[in-house]
Amino acid sequence: MSTLLKNATIIDASSPYHLQKKDILISNGIIEKIADSIENDQNNTLVELENLHVSCGWFDTSVCFGEPGFEERETIKNGLQVAAKSGFTAVAVNANTHPVIDSKSAVEYLINKAKNAAVKLYPIAALTQNSDGKELAELYDMQQSGAIAFADYNKPITNDNLMKVALLYAQNFDGLVFSFPKNNSIAGEGIANEGINSTKLGLKGNPALAEHIQIASHLFLLEYTGGKLHIPTISTAKSVDLIKDAKKKGLQVTCSVAVHHLVLTDDELNEFDSNFKTNPPLRTKEDIKALQKGVKTGIIDIITSDHNPIDIEHKKVEFSEAKDGVIGLESAFGALNSVLDLQDFITCLTSKPRSIFGIENTSIKEGNNVDITLFNPDENYTFKMENILSTSKNSPFTNKKLKGKVYGIFANNQLIIN
Structure with a gap:
């Protein structure tokens, strides 16, 4: 199964694509291709999200x-x-x-x-x-x-x-x-x-x-x-x-x-x-x-x-x-x-x-395992109880105005999106 991320701004200082907006094709947990535009001609899972940013x-x-x-x-x-x-x-x-x-x-x-x-x-x-x-x-x-x-x-x-x-x-x-x-x-x-x-x-x-x-x-x-x-x-x-x-x-x-x-x-x-x-x-x-x-x-x-x-x-x-x-x-x-x-x-x-902690660093480059976070840094919202996913609810940020929402992750060959 392959996944295509469209129009993703890459935030990764170790990547040659840092601060660039690219399409990212992922196959079997590996970043197969990064380019300005990649056609979805293989019936890939398509991820198109507003103001999508990705980082390690x-x-x-x-x-x-x-x-x-x-x-x-x-x-x-x-x-x-x-x-x-x-x-x-x-x-x-x-x-x-x-x-x-x-x-x-x-x-x-x-x-x-x-x-x-x-x-x-x-x-x-x-x-x-x-x-x-x-x-x-x-x-x-x-x-x-x-x-x-x-x-x-x-x-x-x-x-x-x-x-x-x-x-x-x-x-x-x-x-x-x-x-x-x-x-x-x-x-x-x-x-x-x-x-x-x-x-x-x-x-x-x-x-x-x-x-x-x-x-x-x-x-x-x-x-x-x-x-x-x-x-x-x-x-x-x-x-x-x-x-x-x-x-x-x-x-x-x-x-x-x-x-x-x-x-x-x-x-x-x-x-x-x-x-x-x-x-x-x-x-x-x-x-x-x-x-x-x-x-x-x-x-x-x-x-x-x-x-x-x-x-x-x-x-x-x-x-x-x-x-x-x-x-x-x-x-x-x-x-x-x-x-x-x-x-x-x-x-x-x-x-x-x-x-x-002595853990290998990843980078958003072709040929690397995918280990990325997907987010929109510009969305403003008020953090509410319904935003709490934890079993316990002891958050100090309830009803606070926050900026930036997380879409999810792609890691261990698994895509998890909110």
Whole structure:
């Protein structure tokens, strides 16, 4: 079966067709031909969509699906379908399941559950046993089984010597270690950014200092040990500066930012809506400006949805009692495209994350396997509940005006269109 994409604007800096409008013929999962005009004389499946743009398939490096253990929040099957319809051809799945993904068999379970899906699933295995921060998990065995990195999702490593050992040990097999940017003793029981809004609303503050101290501490460890360190979902201006300075020193450090931290501030907390309760917390306008600049200048390597479905029983409660976390796959592109230029952020969803996680990069060229995202960057709309495909509905973007709609993906020889 062959598929013909008509009048597609190609967004791929590694392709000779970058920023050109072309027809693309795909046969058996391979890009057979790219030309100004291709006649549909073989009764191919025809894809003609308004203002069609295509890029290399997007990769979300921080996704939670719940399964095993929290299937009421999201299953792997539905989660992968949501990812596909949200434009992602690959996702890295966090270990915050029950049981935690901290063994060879658990890693293999995730991979097998996603077998033959259009979206490729890559497990991020737990860094420590049961993600309790006490003993390292079997990192090498899990990497051999398919884990692409090691992280205790949204949990900081409080034992600095454990982090030092992890960085040293992982170098033996080129492993990537995560450090969640939060110092628990400074953050305390804080649930909102420490500042004017937390004071006004009577919410316990989580100061930006808690993030800065953890990042600075583990950058010192990285400088001592060598190895590769990834700092996920940074949220402050100072964090960008710390990572910028570390990169200047030549340290192998990378970082990501969540979509909601590029778009939303702690001003959203005025209604005590727990769908805005995140970890790290939403910060200030000044932080957003610095994070957006960090993306544009390349200091921030990756943008993630940090998709974390939470069931209604743990969200529709008092703000202080609600679980942290938001869903973000469905709204990721529309939110990003509302505040950043397309070419500024597209590499943070495509080539950069793949390079950091040691995954082969694709390119839109004749003869290559097709792994592409289809979208319209110019359509404005209001994000509604009916746009949410996830089992859990904890989105901070409901009723927000977004720009750009995803049509779907073509990956693993499967075309999925909304």
